[in-house]
């Protein structure tokens with residue numbers, strides 16, 4: 065399978081906006097997330113939020129499957145040594161063929177290459193399937209929090225980038 069993840073330039077972001085929104089659409093529906101209540105959800109993300117994140121140093125990646133844009137993810141250095149993986153998403157028509165797994169592995173490699181010690185993610189605490197998926201990739205559950213504007217608890221997971229399994 066030929067998958068290539070490229071770090072996006074500011075000029076490429078607009079092309080990925082609809083990919084992020086479409087990839088998260090089912091999540092918004094499943095959780096019945098209203099736009100005004102959940103600015104963090106990828107399904108409602110606006111160009112200005114993407115640009116703001118880009119300009120404050122968030123690294124954004126487009127993933128191309130056989131040359132066609134199929135997924136998106138972003139990595140942010142949130143504390144020295146700690147990267148956060150966010151908005152990892154694969155378009156529905158490209159799912160369940162290992163693209164998401166390759167993207168997670170690529171994110172792990174990128175975080176490690178840039179000196180990361182830990183890679184963290186935040187996701188809906190009741191999404192058992194997704195939690196299991198990240199567990200299969202070596203992440204461990206580190207806690208649950210409630211965030212303003214998000215009507216569901218958020219689970220935090222982390223991966224030790226230099227742990228015995230890596």
Ligand SMILES: CC(C)(COP(=O)(O)OP(=O)(O)OC[C@H]1O[C@@H](n2cnc3c(N)ncnc32)[C@H](O)[C@@H]1OP(=O)(O)O)[C@@H](O)C(=O)NCCC(=O)NCCS
Nearest residue numbers: 087088152153154159160161162163164165187193194197
């Ligand atoms: C989670 C996601 C990135 C997986 O992408 P993918 O390319 O299908 O991943 P893989 O092919 O490597 O793995 C498939 C596995 O993902 C797991 N999975 C997790 N969440 C899933 C979902 N919402 N739908 C389908 N499979 C899901 C299943 O275990 C599936 O295994 P199966 O095919 O045996 O059922 C993709 O489903 C997605 O974009 N979901 C919506 C956005 C999202 O929730 N992102 C996570 C933000 S933290």
